[in-house]
Amino acid sequence: MQEEKLILVTNDDSVSAKGIHALVEVAKKFGKVVVVAPDKPQSGMGHAITINHPLRLNKIDLFGEVESYACSGTPVDCVKLAIFEVLHRKPDLILSGVNHGENSSTNVLYSGTMSAAIEGAMEGISSIGFSLADYDADADFSATKHYASIIIQKIFNVDFPKNICLNVNVPKLNLDEIKGIKICKQAHAFWADRFDKRIDQFGRTYFWLTGEFSDVDKRPDTDLHALKNGYVSIVPTLYDLTAYQEIDNFKNWNL
Amino acid sequence: MQEEKLILVTNDDSVSAKGIHALVEVAKKFGKVVVVAPDKPQSGMGHAITINHPLRLNKIDLFGEVESYACSGTPVDCVKLAIFEVLHRKPDLILSGVNHGENSSTNVLYSGTMSAAIEGAMEGISSIGFSLADYDADADFSATKHYASIIIQKIFNVDFPKNICLNVNVPKLNLDEIKGIKICKQAHAFWADRFDKRIDQFGRTYFWLTGEFSDVDKRPDTDLHALKNGYVSIVPTLYDLTAYQEIDNFKNWNL
Numbered sequence: 001m002q003e004e005k006l007i008l009v010t011n012d013d014s015v016s017a018k019g020i021h022a023l024v025e026v027a028k029k030f031g032k033v034v035v036v037a038p039d040k041p042q043s044g045m046g047h048a049i050t051i052n053h054p055l056r057l058n059k060i061d062l063f064g065e066v067e068s069y070a071c072s073g074t075p076v077d078c079v080k081l082a083i084f085e086v087l088h089r090k091p092d093l094i095l096s097g098v099n100h101g102e103n104s105s106t107n108v109l110y111s112g113t114m115s116a117a118i119e120g121a122m123e124g125i126s127s128i129g130f131s132l133a134d135y136d137a138d139a140d141f142s143a144t145k146h147y148a149s150i151i152i153q154k155i156f157n158v159d160f161p162k163n164i165c166l167n168v169n170v171p172k173l174n175l176d177e178i179k180g181i182k183i184c185k186q187a188h189a190f191w192a193d194r195f196d197k198r199i200d201q202f203g204r205t206y207f208w209l210t211g212e213f214s215d216v217d218k219r220p221d222t223d224l225h226a227l228k229n230g231y232v233s234i235v236p237t238l239y240d241l242t243a244y245q246e247i248d249n250f251k252n253w254n255l
Numbered sequence: 256m257q258e259e260k261l262i263l264v265t266n267d268d269s270v271s272a273k274g275i276h277a278l279v280e281v282a283k284k285f286g287k288v289v290v291v292a293p294d295k296p297q298s299g300m301g302h303a304i305t306i307n308h309p310l311r312l313n314k315i316d317l318f319g320e321v322e323s324y325a326c327s328g329t330p331v332d333c334v335k336l337a338i339f340e341v342l343h344r345k346p347d348l349i350l351s352g353v354n355h356g357e358n359s360s361t362n363v364l365y366s367g368t369m370s371a372a373i374e375g376a377m378e379g380i381s382s383i384g385f386s387l388a389d390y391d392a393d394a395d396f397s398a399t400k401h402y403a404s405i406i407i408q409k410i411f412n413v414d415f416p417k418n419i420c421l422n423v424n425v426p427k428l429n430l431d432e433i434k435g436i437k438i439c440k441q442a443h444a445f446w447a448d449r450f451d452k453r454i455d456q457f458g459r460t461y462f463w464l465t466g467e468f469s470d471v472d473k474r475p476d477t478d479l480h481a482l483k484n485g486y487v488s489i490v491p492t493l494y495d496l497t498a499y500q501e502i503d504n505f506k507n508w509n510l
Contacts, residue, residue, distance in 0.1 A: 044304045047302060047365055056462075085452065109494060115302075190377055194339065195335075237498060242491065243418075
């Protein structure tokens with residue numbers, strides 16, 4: 001008899017976000033689900049961990065019969081706490097998201113959703129981050145749920161490679177408008193940052209990050225290109241940041 | 256006449272840390288230095304950015320004649336604010352650190368020091384993160400200063416590759432005990448996490464991250480191996496997390 005799979009679900013938009021509830025609905029079809037997710041929005045937290053103050057973990061009742069906890073920390077804190085203090089073992093799968101908003105291209109570095117998946121890969125656990133290209137709190141996750149099911153089904157039937165996780169992005173389209181799935185490279189595209197600079201009620205200056213995303217990568221096989229053309233993008237994503245192709249070059253510097 | 260180089264210095268241990276003062280001393284030999292660094296410790300913040308509330312930037316007088324600012328945000332916020340609101344142009348070099356404590360191996364993902372350098376690489380700026388394997392607030396940075404000088408000197412005399420930055424770690428040794436510099440790969444080594452679980456004065460449970468670092472990577476050319484053997488390690492470090500070698504494998508999944 002096959003043992004039931006244990007699936008951890010987390011995100012960075014908090015336990016209240018519609019996206020994590022959509023993901024839990026899908027996950028339940030594949031095994032026993034436990035939710036450990038932030039108690040407040042943690043977007044843009046990247047791979048941050050909480051080291052200078054303690055964390056809280058509160059049992060909540062927001063996911064029906066699914067055991068679930070709200071954590072005061074970051075998405076990476078949630079993964080660590082889930083493994084070591086909630087599950088007391090490594091789950092068979094970590095699902096992070098569904099994020100309200102795209103995490104394609106270099107956004108992977110800022111994304112708490114993806115950092116939770118990367119932390120899972122570092123623990124040797126099959127891990128997937130899901131994001132929908134729609135920031136709306138009431139976004140329609142039905143197409144994402146369809147594709148999440150397909151991808152999770154596949155994962156349990158293949159050998160998932162070590163040392164990587166998956167970055168899945170879904171375009172803001174109806175299910176029948178999506179053309180399929182493309183395996184992609186992370187686009188080299190960047191935010192053209194700008195700060196909204198204002199004076200507060202006490203006469204002091206403050207700055208608030210804003211800007212436009214600028215796609216300068218003309219390669220046809222990037223995640224951004226796939227999304228723009230109506231495909232779900234999957235980027236196999238590393239935690240090893242070594243620029244292997246540059247090592248010989250630097251050795252020639254004779255430092 | 257060669258134009259004076261503009262060098263941005265930041266860190267994650269805050270403007271008060273001894274390490275950033277050591278790095279500014281070195282940087283001053285190579286050009287005009289401007290400091291924009293966190294106003295409080297931001298260790299473990301990874302690539303976090305502040306999007307849900309505004310940032311403050313205060314001119315300070317902690318670095319003698321060097322123009323310097325304390326920022327209420329993360330190290331990545333500091334780099335963004337420095338470029339767009341302080342310098343109003345890209346500097347010729349970004350130096351981050353010197354961190355009090357090692358940022359070798361997978362610590363690069365958690366490290367605010369290294370995320371500042373990675374953000375610099377994303378802006379197309381030559382960027383280096385420096386860390387000393389000594390957490391002491393009063394650590395001896397003299398060997399680090401020696402090697403930082405050598406590396407910065409080299410950078411201004413070669414074509415620095417696009418899309419990468421450097422992760423430099425210095426062992427806790429006297430200068431005459433250090434054997435030289437090794438160009439390395441990021442070790443695949445991980446924290447064996449543990450949480451210190453206690454009950455607070457109100458009877459509620461809290462968790463505090465702790466653990467031991469466990470080196471399971473037996474390759475002889477990793478940063479951890481170099482440091483253990485008395486070398487300064489340099490890992491050329493990417494912001495492109497694509498697992499290129501896995502793309503064909505995933506295409507064969509026929510999703």
